[in-house]
Amino acid sequence: MKDSTEAEIIAVVTTRDKADAVTGDIPVFVAADPQEKLAISTTLSRTTRSMIHELPNGVYILIRH
Amino acid sequence: MSTGMTIFLATLVGTVSRFLLLEVDYRQYPSYPQGYLVHLALGAIAAFLGAVAIPALVNEDYTAATFLALAAQQFREVRNIERESLTRLEGSELVRRGTAYIEGIAKVFEARNYIAMLTAFLTSGVLFLLETPAWLEVLIAVGLSALLVSYLDRTLRGVRVGQYAQVEPAELHFIGPDLYVGDIQIMNVGGPTAREMILKHGLGAILIPKDINSRVTLAHIGQRQAIVHDVATILGIRKEVDEPEFTPMAKIDHETGRIGVYTMPVNKDSGALVTAIKHVPLLESAKKRPSAAISGRLAARRHD
Structure with missing residues (x-):
């Protein structure tokens, strides 16, 4: 929790069946299965110092707080 | 008691009071030993400024009193220095202090310099204006200073969550x-x-x-x-x-x-x-x- 409230979406990671649920000007990573989705998200989160959040439809978003 | 002796003793009492209020707790701030020395030195300067005020006024040297205004300016600078250095260190903290906490810490450092100045002012006032034997003057001055420091320490310590x-x-x-x-x-x-x-x-x-x-x-x-x-x-x-x-x-x-x-x-x-x-x-x-x-x-x- 910082004094500022700005947060930024770095990337979106999703499995193929939910890929069309995401549109817009952000990098979208499409994974083959849930395990790969988690693996990709973890690597992205560590390398970009962002945090993995789970949307209700199972799509992962990476947000830098 | 001579003016020189009065100023010396008052500066000493003021510096000691600053020393008593310098404590290194779990925050490790001020850092030991360098930060410690910095604040002790600033406290000594503050004490000296407080000590010369009354002798200067009694000798009708009114311009000397304006140095007190300069001192206030100087201590505001102490707050700025603390604020700046803590803000710069924020990047190396895993969990930030936050601007409000930094502001609070900086304010404490400024306030404690005034305590050093006040006790020195009080001591030199007692030593200079009382017409009693020297040992009694010193005793009264130190006693009053101790009271002032413990009172201010308690009131300024503030409340906890x-x-x-x-x-x-x-x-x-x-x-x-x-x-x-x-x-x-x-x-x-x-x-x-x-x-x-x-x-x-x-x-x-x-x-x-x-x-x-x-x-x-x-x-x-x-x-x-x-x-x-x-x-x-x-x-x-x-x-x-x-x-x-x-x-x-x-x-x-x-x-x-x-x-x-x-x-x-x-x-x-x-x-x-x-x-x-x-x-x-x-x-x-x-x-x-x-x-x-x-x-x-x-x-x-x-x-x-």
């Missing part, structure tokens, strides 16, 4: 991806591995504000940041820079004003967490007192 809220340990649990402390939602955690780690190592506590004033005060973002910073300092923190999900947080439940604190300590000890939270200083800038206004009291009735 424990006096504003009841603190209780609380369970961490997940509902879907959402982390909760008791019934207070903290954040959405996406990774299942992170969730496991949080359940294994994390600790939670809930602060229940005692009245409407404490509710408004504890809601202050800077105050909450100070709480998580101190908790991370005292209990340690299991977090690397690329693991934002292990950042300790304090979130408010706006229905009741209670605050849920989540942290990842090195040793999982909820008793220590509760004690640490209770001892966090209440920030001057966070303190609010809506009950002092009629409208505030009216609004408070709906909550009690």
Whole structure:
């Protein structure tokens, strides 16, 4: 929790069946299965110092707080 | 007693009083030994300025008194220096202090310089104006200074979070991806591995504000940041820079004003967490007192 409230979406990671649920000007990573989705998200989160959040439809978003 | 002796003794008493107020606690701030010396030296200068004031006025050297104005300027600079250096260090803290906490610390350093100046002023006044044997003058001056320092120390120390809220340990649990402390939602955690780690190592506590004033005060973002910073300092923190999900947080439940604190300590000890939270200083800038206004009291009735 910082004094500022700005947060930024770095990337979106999703499995193929939910890929069309995401549109817009952000990098979208499409994974083959849930395990790969988690693996990709973890690597992205560590390398970009962002945090993995789970949307209700199972799509992962990476947000830098 | 000669003027020179008076100024010397007064400066000494002022410097000693600054020394007594320099303590290195769990914050390790001021840092030891360099930071310590810096503040001792500034305290000695402040004491000297306080010591010369009365002899200068008695000798009708009125321009000398204007140096006091210069001194005030100098001590404001002390606050600026502290603020700047702490702000620069923020980047190397895993859990930030927050601007409000920094401002509070900086203000304390400025205020303590004035204490050194005041005690020196008092001492030189007693030594210079009293017409008694020298040993009695010194005794009175030191006694009065000790009283002044202990009084100011007590009043300036301020209150702690424990006096504003009841603190209780609380369970961490997940509902879907959402982390909760008791019934207070903290954040959405996406990774299942992170969730496991949080359940294994994390600790939670809930602060229940005692009245409407404490509710408004504890809601202050800077105050909450100070709480998580101190908790991370005292209990340690299991977090690397690329693991934002292990950042300790304090979130408010706006229905009741209670605050849920989540942290990842090195040793999982909820008793220590509760004690640490209770001892966090209440920030001057966070303190609010809506009950002092009629409208505030009216609004408070709906909550009690």
